[in-house]
Amino acid sequence: FLDGLLFAANSESLLEQVWPDLIADKGAILHRLLKRLLHVASFPDWRFRALADDRNAEQLAVWFRIPQPLYWYPVLRVLSQHSKDVAQHALMTAAQVCTLWLRTMPEGMPGRSEAGQVALALAKETQGLAAEGVIFGGHEQIIYEALLYAGRDFPTEVGQIGLELSARRSEPEHATQRRLAAQKREAAAREDWRKNHPELQRKRPTPIPTLLFHEGPLRPPAPDGPAERVSDAFRAAVLDTPALTGLTNKHPETAREIVLAVCIDEPKPVEPYERPSLLDGYGLAYWPRGYPAQYWKGPFLKFLQDAPEAALDTIVRLVNYATNRWLELAAGANVDEEERRKYALEFRVGDRSVCWVGDPNVYNWHRFIPLHGDVVGCALMALEKWLYDEMEARRSISKWTQYIFERAQSLAFAGVLVSVGLKHPVLFTKDLQPLLGNWRLYDVQLNWSLQETSGSWRIALSGQDAQTIRLATEWNSMPHRRALLQDIGPWLMFQHTGTREYLTARRTEWLKEFEGHGGPSDRNEVFLARFDTENYTETPQEDGTVLIEMHLPADLEAKIRTGQENRDLKLLSLSMAPHARKILDQEVSLSSQDVARFATTIRSLIDWAANDLDKNEQRYRMNAIAGGVAVLIVCHREWLLQNPDIERWCFETLQNRKPVEGAEYESPAAIGIQTAEAFLGEAGVALLQESNADWVMRLAFNGVTAFHYSSTLHTMWRAYLLRARLGEKFDSLVNVVVLWSAVRYATNRESGYYAAPESLAKCAETLYQRYCSGKLNGALIPLQKVETLGRRLTERVMRQKMAPRVRRAKQEWEAARGLSNRDRKLDREHPDIDLEVIQNGFGFLIDMIRNRLPGEQEKVRHYMDELFNVEMRTLPSSPSRDPHSEIQGTPYSYDIWIMERVADFIASTNSIEVARQLYRPILDLGAPGRHWVEDFLQAWIAIGLQRAPDLTTFATVWRDMVEYAMALPIWQPNNSNYWSPTETLAADLMGLRERASLVLGLTKYRSVVIAMVPVFEQWAKAWLKYASVAAWFARFLSTDTGDVLLAQGISQLAAVVNSFRDDDWHRYGLGALLTEALAACWKHLRREVESQSDLRTAFLKILTELTARQIPEALHLRTKVAEAIGAL
8 A cells, every 4th residue: 555655656646545544643654654665666776886795784784775766756755744743753763764765866867855844843843852861862863864865955044043943043043942842841740740639748857967078160162162061972974974065065154164163062061170180172063983992973074175265274173272271271261372282282384383283293193192082183194195196186286284383382283384395395395394494393293103114003903894994994094194204305406406405404403403402312312413514415327327326424423333233222122022022922933043133132131231211111121131132042042051151141041030010000900011021930830840949949939929910920830731741840839829819818918919029029938848848749738728827817817907896897787787688689699819810820721621742631620620619709699589680780891701711621521421510500690690600601602612622512501501591490581472581691691692693604514503503492492582583593593504594593582572571672683693594594594485385474574574674774675585486
């Protein structure tokens, strides 16, 4: 019927006749009609085929479509004549219709005016609803997109509403009236309620005065900013879509005002007695999709192309504003001009001086800006890209650079213009020549250019699509980004007479400035020499070119040489420790010819007479020395034996040099740092193979009990690799780990988490005496015994630190907390040992589980039992086995680690009895311990399956695991199909969620899924009635191995598809996921669908439900299926 209305020759008159029926029942039929219009009267947008591949071709065909004007125009005419009804009954769907038409149809196309009129009505209705207090939750973005796209046809009206939405104009009268009417209705309703319920009224007690924090006064609105909060949906419509192009052509000034208002934050409270924090940012509105900044994000590039004057003014104002807020953070509010100049670089432009505020970080905003400043980064990148395009099109940029020099106040523009100049150096001879006149700019650009080689911009591209990565790589990898301004300047002196004269004059001024501050430094002397033409020789070549070479004075050459040696050694100090770590971890290796050179390099660091190193530089140097010596001893011991002189100074270094402490509040859990304590510990462990000398044992012990947990990990990993030759010495070090966990825990309670290394070393001394005397030899000390030791040490510390009265009050509070029910909350009993020490000390288990030496099976099992029992002793069980109770908190790092090791261990063993002893206690936790159970089940698939030596055995254990869980009372589903506390665990049990589903869906695990088919069938009967579980199951059916379950799964989903509530469909995205499952079924089982009546009935039942809900993907699939079987 609806398709008949759309495709009829007299569609307009028919729609007018049935209009009352369309808007009846809150516009239910109208909503369905417009949904049908969006799909059946449109065709895929061919422009997106270039972006399509096998995985997303169907989705792109559904998401991006072009209307068929023959069928749309009559509908748009009717909608425009009933725009008020449309706004009341089909607000969101009508906005989708208007957006698609206005976005795809060219200006002047019939129907644009009608769609624009409807878009205006929708926007006004949205304003009214918002005034009444309706919360859209961001869904109104599509309405604002339709409004902005209508700017080409109704620029004045759209501009006015846009300024109202961006809080640059007052709320419209119609919205104010609706606000007042809504307030009156609410007041009347409250009064009626009070009259009808007099018994529920009670006198409110007088509130007790409090000393709560009160916010300061609101900051005044920024000149270009909003007067109040701007809707996130409107901001997204402006910044995340091209909808603003409707205004940039017709009313660029209005577009400028709107862009600035959505980019700048609304007035917020300020504390007059506190200095602003750097974490407060630059006064910019939060833009969720702005990171990482790219030149194509936001409206800036298209704005520059459509209306360059207004767009450039927009960017200048925005960056100036952010820079002024930066200055406020750096120097305080209300700085005078003299103070402002201290934070600026000065440039001579013609006969006037230009001061651009900022530091080196501000200069680099066009490459990276922190603290949610992505909108500024995108604007500057767009400006940079546009200037490149203008130059490549051979259009002059003089007008625009002149405008920037006249209006800009931020050093960020220097970063953009220097980049443009480095790409097109000829610009430095005219338009950009003033930038060559400040010597400090060369230094700033040099530092950032050197950092370009690190490729740090790649970090932000993690998780981005291939097209984004390609474009970003092209943008960030342009060769000129690594060029040096200090090289370009002298080169231009020999290419352009005017530039030579200009830089020669500037060099004279620079020299005067240096002499006014005590003369130039060695570095500045070299810099000045670059711009002295007397230091260059010109030699004509046979091919007609001229070879230009620089020759510095002899005294300057000597200074450079000395300084270069120190710089080289400093750089070596920074790079050697990471390089040594790679060698020790066997990521790289040294050839026999390289070992001698490597030793010479380490010796140069030892002999380096550096008296001007700060603490950090001393630390880097020590880390480098320790790393180098560790490489020689661990990896090249035989070579050292053949070079006794080098062996001697290596041993002297190990005995005489100590690690340099880090910063005061450096975290012991810091990662990515290569410390001397770890290197020395590894060297000590390696030497334990041949010596029991006290200094050797001390090195190994200090590595295990080091300040950084990572040092414990590296030292014990080295001991693990050498365990066959260490013998019982390895067992002794393992016992040092477990005892140190108790000692360190007590020390942390006494001195704090950031306990200084001296405090830790003092507490470790007694433990060392036991270690070196051989008392720690033998089997692993029971961890329950170690927990008892830790508890006694901690109690002793607390007795010394805590007054008796406070200690008694704490004990009473803990006892009362244990007796209270507290809304079914269950408390963990944390062990009195440092679990981070345990996790890192036993970090070798990740390899030992799979690569056991002969006879180590029982040792590994013993380790696992002890560590697992520590974990389970901390986790309470619900006394009543109530699935609605909950263990307080979330898993710590150790919890996740041990669950991963347990999953790995179970998968590696061929004993189902051993597996049951480990997984059953975890599954017994049920919903109260959901976080821990989830971690184990995710690891069971994501880690255990990938490392399982026998997939058949894995499937057997998994089947036993599922059957056990499904028999537990605490795992049983509720009688209702709305919610169960165990439903997410049920999905995890079958490997259907998150990272587990990604692994299980791989083709190589097809045999495992085949073995689990009967289990899936029984599980689905109990759990598919929950919408979230059905969503995860449907998602899995479309994977490479999910097709094994397709026939069975489609039939089971069909049995429950009609039972889900409307909000479930939206919350879990059931429409798209079920359509993906059907599409996979049609792809893999088309013949079965056509020939088997049961499967065909189930397939069509789901498809009918999806099309009834107007799921776009389902409508697309329906067309394909209907053509094949003609059943719809």
